[in-house]
Amino acid sequence: MTTIDPVKAGSAAGVGILELLQKHPDGLNAAEIRAAVGDAGDQEQLMRRLRHVRKYYHVPYEKVDGRWVYVFRGEKQNVKTDSGAISGKQRARILNLAKGRCQMCGRTVEGDGIKLQVDHRVPQTWGGLTVDENLWAICVQCNHGKRDFFASFDPDEMAELVKIESVHERIARFLRMHEGEWVDSHYIEDIANVRDRQEDWQKRLRELRYPVVGMDIETGRYKTPEGFIRSRYKLVKWVDLPPDHQQLIRAWDNKENS
Ligand SMILES: [Zn+2]
Incomplete structure (x- = not known):
């Protein structure tokens, strides 16, 4: 059993949470942690404590035996700190790749007089890293729209979501956070790609x-004020994904193609 370092755990409650999770290899949910650790605090405090301990310990939020739980997976090795600062060179590289075009709306510096900003596609508060794959150049207007949209999500919930291994589950749960509303394709693309850039x-x-x-997702197209056609999606009906959904999908593909 790993000895929990009180400094790394951040507080006595942090130590208590980690020790408790070590004793429950199948994981515990937030309510169970709070019931067992007297000073874990309210939901918000517990989230803050978990955020803190995660700098040094692997405590993913995962589905174990059909339950969403926090699991202790040990101490992190060589904790890399990502200050989030984009270096001058990196910024120049990203801007150069964009060739004067906003990567979100498609307007150009030359034709539309926009200004480009280098931005984290998946925000840092959600666990997005300051690496080229997670940076893009977008115009000031798109950046504002994006911030407003992202502000409508709970950052803790999003940080958990980006850790989900199944791309299907990530997309579905993301859409569910805005169930019944249109979600621009850019955001879905980011959520899909957050763990693997190759995802279709x-x-x-x-x-x-x-x-x-059996998820019911509607597809729509709309025209931006600038005249660009974009696609967007709306979750109409949620179903709990079967644990073996990826095998079921593969089997369905095989059947359809045979
Ligand atoms: Zn734009």
């Missing part, structure tokens, strides 16, 4: 609608 996120969306899964 549009295919993943289609797969969620397979009869073997």
